[in-house]
Amino acid sequence: MKELKNIIILVATEEHLKYVDQVNDAIDIASKERGTGIARRTYDYIGSKMLDGKAIIALENGDTFAGFCYVETWGDKSFVANSGLIVVKEFRSIGLATEIKRKAFALSRTKYPNAKIFGLTTGLAVMKINHELGYRPVTFSELTDDEDFWKGCQSCVNYDILQRTGKSKCLCTGMVYDPAWEKEKKPEEKKQNNGWAIKGTLLDIINKLKPNKNGSQLKGIFGFILFNNKKS
Numbered sequence: 001m002k003e004l005k006n007i008i009i010l011v012a013t014e015e016h017l018k019y020v021d022q023v024n025d026a027i028d029i030a031s032k033e034r035g036t037g038i039a040r041r042t043y044d045y046i047g048s049k050m051l052d053g054k055a056i057i058a059l060e061n062g063d064t065f066a067g068f069c070y071v072e073t074w075g076d077k078s079f080v081a082n083s084g085l086i087v088v089k090e091f092r093s094i095g096l097a098t099e100i101k102r103k104a105f106a107l108s109r110t111k112y113p114n115a116k117i118f119g120l121t122t123g124l125a126v127m128k129i130n131h132e133l134g135y136r137p138v139t140f141s142e143l144t145d146d147e148d149f150w151k152g153c154q155s156c157v158n159y160d161i162l163q164r165t166g167k168s169k170c171l172c173t174g175m176v177y178d179p180a181w182e183k184e185k186k187p188e189e190k191k192q193n194n195g196w197a198i199k200g201t202l203l204d205i206i207n208k209l210k211p212n213k214n215g216s217q218l219k220g221i222f223g224f225i226l227f228n229n230k231k232s
């Protein structure tokens, strides 16, 4: 049985370049299992994330590769995504992805304190982790309009849906954390979970949402609730 206490999770550096192929192989295997057709990142791309201090790596006993995630910026650094999250099969369900995402979130907040942190996912595990970090579900209108980000969806098997809807919706749920919300928090809320994560009920989230002109954020949250109800 794998245990979290034997795993170190750290910001990757040059000395971790030797794990790049294992990272890519693990992403390949997972994307085949999920049938989503996610494109393999190049060695240079993952390597550059490590060299730039924008990747998180998890190693059991300091040397066995267990998990990974990296930070990338979009829209002139106004948006940050924590991408490429992968946990090797034998290390799943012990809370490792949660810890990796916590580190990636903290790294993103440090490097880009004013950027919105966002992600797209169909996975319940990632939705749960994002929710605990303080992300809120939104419609795609609230995400980056950086064309290069959306190009990353081209290798997904569902890309035709995104095209048909003019990038307004697809099977993924969009989730965002906006640092501006920190300013709205009451002092007692800031103390919870080291001050950067909010754990609340869906009703709490709905109450905090400020719909834009066409109410699109509210549609996002109701989609999220329906999705979770279907799953449970």
Ligand SMILES: CC(C)(COP(=O)(O)OP(=O)(O)OC[C@H]1O[C@@H](n2cnc3c(N)ncnc32)[C@H](O)[C@@H]1OP(=O)(O)O)[C@@H](O)C(=O)NCCC(=O)NCCS
Residues within 6 Å of the ligand: 030, 034, 084, 085, 086, 087, 088, 091, 092, 093, 094, 095, 096, 097, 098, 099, 120, 121, 122, 123, 124, 125, 126, 128, 129
């Ligand atoms: C998704 C993934 C990263 C989760 O890793 P993990 O280390 O097992 O996740 P954790 O143990 O931290 O679990 C986080 C939460 O998700 C839940 N969870 C984990 N796997 C789940 C699954 N397959 N289905 C539903 N919930 C799941 C856990 O119970 C936990 O919930 P809790 O906080 O209520 O207890 C891992 O399964 C993986 O690498 N999958 C393949 C790649 C992938 O899908 N990446 C995400 C791309 S968006």
